[in-house]
Amino acid sequence: MERIFLLCFVCAVGWCPQGVQCHGRKFWDELENKLDLPHPSVILNGAEVTGFLRKAVPNRLYFAAEVDNTPVTVRVMPCDAALQWNLTLLELPVQIIGQGSCNFETLGLWMKLFDETDAPGLDVFSHRGNEVESFYTENSPAGLYKLELLSTEKDTVFKVYASVTNEPAVPYPDLPDDPRIQVTSVGHASVSLAWEPISEASQDRHGTGYCVFRNQEHNYKTLCAVESKLRESEAFKPTSWDLPVQELVKAVATDQVVGRKNALGQSFGNIGSTEPTLFHKKGLQMVCIGDQTNFTFDSLKPGTLYYFDVFAVNSLTQRSSAYTGAFTETIRRSRSKILELKDGVLTEVFVKRKGIRLLSFDPAFSQGQITVAIHSCLQKVKLQILQNGKIATSERIEGVRHFQVSNNTGDKHLIILKGGKKGPGLLKIYATTRPHEQPFPSVPRGTSLKVFDKLTTCSSVTVAWMGTKKRNKYCLYLKPLEETLDLQLTRWHQNSCLGPGNRLKKEKVICKHLHGQNIHSSIIAERVEGLEPGKMYLLDVYVTGQTKHTFKYPGRIVRTRLSC
Structure with a gap:
């Protein structure tokens, strides 16, 4: 059942009967009894109210601007979940506003009419996100405002501040021009x-x-x-x-x-x-x-x-x-300058921006070839493999790469990793003398996602990516984004070592098992339907091999057409 909160503010003269002040508790107690609204909550002008939202159950708060050219401020503060909120205005007739008497029955009728019908309200402002957002206007017409809040993620708590005066009694602290820490x-x-x-x-x-x-x-x-x-x-x-x-x-x-x-x-x-x-x-x-x-x-x-x-x-x-x-x-404790890799053991290595990490792999009793598999999660990293002091391999790597180097008993192999200018690097490294053991899924050289603009509609997008003919599981995920997207979140999604374990179930579009027997082309395409017009979305593709390690293709932001 929807829960409705009545948010009332200090009035001018408009609804007050003789001898009763509109900002007084007696007036609002009488109004509560006459309106028959479920779970009413009263707050005075310039106050901050704390409310509770059930998941997918909207809450509604009302307040009034009694005269034309009223300054109106609304500030919504989500707590532990993102909120979707809408502010709507119903301009009240003169019988309700400014007649010098409190017409409870008529006011209650208009509130119920506002709540039960879609026609009278004028959409003033809307927002969706987990950050503080405010609405302000200097000259609101006289009318009844409805603030509707919804949490689609989970049960949550929120705070709302509203004012219908020029100067709130105790404003929020004013941050400096540069509010960064x-x-x-x-x-x-x-x-x-x-x-x-x-x-x-x-x-x-x-x-x-x-x-x-x-x-x-x-x-x-x-x-x-x-x-x-x-x-x-x-x-x-x-x-x-x-x-x-x-x-x-x-x-x-x-x-x-x-x-x-x-x-x-x-x-x-x-x-x-x-x-x-x-x-x-x-x-x-x-x-x-x-x-x-x-x-x-x-x-x-x-x-x-x-x-x-x-x-x-x-x-x-x-x-x-x-x-x-x-x-x-924080700074890591000093360790030995050269990290020793063990045969068949997956090792994670962090490389600072423009930093250098040294690793060694010296199998004691093995001849033939050694395989070095590397998954670079973030930035491009320069790799050098030295065999007995001589460069065997030198190139910049990103994504998943495999290198094979000849090996004789007693050979010394040194792996040098150099961080790039753009930022730190995070790598997973697997060195082995058994080349059939491969921890990472097989991925193509090109891992970008292709979105077909000509096939994009108001409710669908078509995306394609390269695959390989080795047996892999491909999963496509889609996440809606806001215009005020936190760029740090987008960068976080570019970590190709992230698996889908922390993604919401509703974000998963499809998972497919593809291998040499049922894949006729290395190109995989998928059409995603049921989207909103003019909306931004983040597309992610995860590929998982037989060893359960995951590689994430770089995410792609798309926008559906606004009109079709």
Whole structure:
């Protein structure tokens, strides 16, 4: 069942009966009783409301602009899941607005009409994503606004701020012109960060401080997303979802579920203090440091990738703004300069940008040929294989490559890897004296995906790629993208060592087993249907061989036609 929230704001004079102020609790209590709306929730103008969304069940919030040329601000903050939200305006007739009396029956009728019909509403703004997004207009006509929110991923919590005045009572912290976090130094077990302070106007209001968060998964775009992550193993037990929605929303807003006070809420209470407050759990660390604009994380693991986020938080209201996150890898402990490869053992090797890694493979009692199979996951890497000090192979590699080098008892083989200028390299290397053992799937030299523009329609795209005649399993995946696509996500998808294990089931289009007996051409084509007009999608192809290792073709972004 859809749950509807009634979001009401400080009125001017419009709907108030004599002796009753429209922003007073008595007015809204009377309105609740007369409208017969399920699960109503009331919030005053300029306040922030916390709500709960069931997966695929929309929530609706209403608020009113009572006079023409009203400034309207709406700010939606997703927590632990992306949201789709739409703002719609219903211009109310003069009988409801500006007559000096609260016509509850007529107002309730228009709200129900707005909710139950599609015709009256004017679409004002819509957005889909997991980042904070705002809508603002200086001169809204008088009318009733409906904000509808939907989570297609999972049950989630969200926050909404709305205002119908020029100056909200306590605004969100104003970030500097450059909101990026700078990594100032990196050690084996420490990372130092610095950032520009918020505006002086924000600092003057009620004392705004900073909270710094680190984890090993990804950057977070909102503070409530961090709160949800820190809570998930404590407060939100499966039984918590059995609470009535209103009790759950209240529990989320007060950091209490099933009677337990969340320690995170206590930490945020000291944001303005000069003494750091700490919340630490399972590889996650949140530190609130007052008005400092730099911080050093200690006791980190060497050679580990960490993500860092900074939030400016108002100590009075707990409202926050997020800086642009950063990530870096701590320095690895010094190891022997030459890494020894073992016969028949798959080894992962990381090469820094413009860095050099040395590897050796010296089978003790073997003659004939040795095979070196390499899967370069990210950037192009220069490879040299030296046999007894002489260059046997030298070339730049990407994707999956196989090299064979002659071998006599006592020969010494040195493998040199040089990182490129564009970024670091990640490789999987397999050296063996048994050439029939191949860990990686057979892939063609050309691994780009071809999209046929002439066959692209409003609801379908046709994609093709090269295959080989060896037995492989090919899987095609498709992911919808937003216009505000995070480019880091796209780069992450270009890692050819990634398997489909973390992809959603709904993203899988098809999987095919192809081999020499049933493949007549090395070209494989597939038509994907059921798409939305004018929508961007990311296409990925994964090929898996008999050893279950996976190679991912470079992803391709496509867009369906807007009109056909």
